[in-house]
Amino acid sequence: MIDIKDFLHNLLSLPGLSAYEEPARQKISETWKPLVDEMYVSPIGSLHALSRGVGSEPRPKILLACHMDAIGMMVTGIEDGFLRFTEVGGIDHRLLPGMRVNVHGKRDLPGVIVMPRAELLPEGNGTAPVAMKYLFIDTGLLPEEVASLVKIGDLVSFAQEPSELPNDIVMGHTLDNRVSVAAVTICLEELKKVSHDWDVWAVATVQEEETLGGGLTSPYAIQPDLAIAIDVTFAKGPGASDYRTFPLGKGVTLGIGSNVHPGFFKAVKDVADRLEIPTHDELMPLYSGTDALAMQIVREGIATLVLGIPLRYMHTPVEMVAMKDIQRAGRLMAAFIAGLPQDFMQRLHWDD
């Protein structure tokens, strides 16, 4: 049996910014290998892994999408040994001053993000937050050495080590969305123990944070009948309390809105209720900010579902998730898939 917490800790320590997912992909591929029947990498780097079903041909397919890319930064210029940078994915520049980072140059360099004082900035900035374009990374090295080790386009990731808080709460960066990779891993492991009619395609997608590139392309290749985006959602916490937030460690969320097929929602919700896996309805009045947004409109359209794992402090290096919710997400997917009848699509209707 895979030690999920151990796997997650390992995965969190690996870089893998959008479009540069290679290190994460290798680890995931290694872990999934014994759990699946077939695996390949898509032209833009998503990992496609098949757990074959036992139903008769043509066998219906379900796609489980968890994005593996991380947010971070990229070097855009070098000035007197200081590095200028831009973001990859969405980052609040107000978090950055004083942040420890790793610069992935010719070798990994530790660095810190620094904020020039007001006199060195355009007039009028005063004590206001400093825009990202005026922040620097200081590696502590001399200009010549920096110039020989770092070039434009080099990646920068958060240096925060993952750690654990009481009662199985994981803390670190890139829990968005490596926790969902862990949940899909749990699901694959469960599916190994039971027979399922459907083919299951576990997909670790790329570039979700930038272009939804994986979500747009993997379903094109796989052509699933159903697709689930497993991603993090907002946990209640300081500054986050409205209808878009859910208690940490008290269950997973199921999306309701235009990116979700209502019949698919109901089928999954029924399984959760039967197994007493706690779920919350997550209202998405406009869009889901996940791969589901892309997957739904691939080819002739795909019935999609959004499964959410509540997480605090999204897109900071100190994200927080309850292990219990990761387990729930994995178990729920596995139980739903195990019970999927071969003719589910014929029974899936718009309730008019």
Add this chain to the structure above:
Amino acid sequence: MKELIRSLVDTTGPSGYEMQVTELVKQLIKGIADEVKVDAMGNLIARKGTLKKGGKRIMLSAHMDEIGLIATHVDDNGFVRFTSNGGVFPVYLLGGRVRFLNGVEGVIGSESDSRDQAPAMNKCYIDVGAKDRESCPVKVGDMAIFVRPYVDLGTRLVSKALDDRVGVAVLIETMKQLKDTPHELYCVFSVQEEVGCRGAMTAAYAVDAELGIALDVTRTGDTPKCTKMEVALGKGPAIKVRDSGMLSDPKVVRWMQETAEKEGIPYQLEILDAGSTDARMMQVSRAGMSAGVISIPCRYVHSPSEMVDYQDVLDCVKLLKALLSNPINFG
């Protein structure tokens, strides 16, 4: 190549109405493509070469369209109101001249008396010399382009529509010079890039390639007090790492860098914070494809006086030719 570039920038082709450029390119590539067709959107797709050992199906894209204006209203006194076709900056409008597709020319004025600030586009008008609505030779929906003569400054060239006719020129010249390739090349002269890379989206679908390369201009950071950007005129082709629409496939970036280094071609690495190219559509087409961009550094992008360095242009051809002459070993 200067004549080639000049013939291209002197031709009229606003987004959606690229037909004159299409005809010119057809003439220019006569005999150097194995197969030429125009698709439903108007993209000109030319195939060159057939797949050999170590070869790939490659889509190369340079867009034919240029930014322009569209008439939205002719007022009681014959002044033509307009909106943009593609990304037009109001700051470049005043005193400029335009030509409609029917040949009518006009000058741009504004409602505001202020000469210090750029007026909003909806406060500007085109004066075609008409007395009233009835006598105005322009009607709502008519398309116009900016008019400004081509200038050869020796090492630097200045013109409207260098974005992206210089890319078109690089692609044509490369097709000419490329004697032998293991690849099956689909040279796409795309339409409607300036309004959202629409032509490239459908061409990428039709071509269904394994690798996509766009040839387009990029901004520079080498003019007084401009936004910081590590690209300059005259320092060689810019290999795109990312822009606001995509991250290039790192394998493609590495391949381009290594090829440039091996061939002794100068190059720069580009990170562009606003703007994108046809490559972003190629990357997510169908099941996805490896995509990258060779950018031609260009000052004053989307003004009627864009400027490129001639040596950069020649080096872009050299780099592209080197890239396409040999088998590709990655992915």
Add this chain to the structure above:
Amino acid sequence: MTTKNMAPLIEKEQIDLLERLSNACGILSDVGEIRKIVLESIKPYCDDVHIDALGNVLAIRKAQQPDALRVMVAAHMDEVGFMVVEKEEGGLFRMVAVGGIDSRYLPGKPVLAGKEHVPGVIGAKPIHLMKKDEMNNTMELEDLRLDVGPDGGDKVKPGDPVYFATKFQQVGPSLMGKALDDRLGVVSLISLIQHAPANIELLAAFTVQEEIGLRGARVAAYAFNPDLAIVMDSTPSHDLPTWDGSENIYYNTKLDAGPAIYVADTGTLSDPRLLQRLFKIASENEIPYQIRQPGKGGTDAGSIHRQRAGIPSVSISVPGRYAHSPVMISRFNDWKNTLTLVHTALAEMPKNLLQRN
């Protein structure tokens, strides 16, 4: 069904259908009420009808000749409205807007909520209790509540749609109601199916999620893979006087000036060959038309024309004042002329119009 090849007319039956559709609710994918009416209206006339994974209704009416042009015609079923997101005490609920709605339209309006059409209101603070200058501030949706009465709270739940409780009316030359954007197009498309020209294979798409990014039309176009597409929508008319009496140059379209043909908008540059064809057909048949002012805005054509290897597209809209508000006003004649123009253009569409080389 002897009227097969005649231009469809707009008679009492069509007006009644528009009334039903205007009064019904259909927000984003939640368009069950609309879909039901569409399905019952078109089923007898179609060779194939199905609902896809997003909820679009895709219907095919075959041509009566071989090798016919395959033409997609699209109209969107969804309208702008609200979704209930949070329950508060005493029959009050928080809402989020679904689609672009100017919040200045909201205070003091009656609404309906949920599948049961529970009546409610969006209230406002009494004028007597306001602070000085408070009237200068816009009342934003986050400060407003759906109120279904102190004891009605059990009838509504988070996730329910909310929409304006406007009853459709025909007044003189005008049609007044909510959601004429794009129920006018929906009825037009139903009529086209019922009176489909014999020379084309009609691929009808009643789409969802138009108001949030033209998403339904995208997969519909991929599925149909047509030779060309025509989108029938509704477009705003801002043809009101200016405050100082100067010439209105921002009207977008004008009522009574005929169908609005799109040359360019945010999402599409209409195919020039289709445009020329429409202009020609309109002139020859003395159908009035106008060119919608090029500029912002868009229709389903924005996603249709980019699908697969490219699909030449054009949009034709019925002009309407006060779109995305509780009451829209369109003219019966503009609607009639729109339908006639589209029908005539289809019936006389040359097979080789879009050939290249």
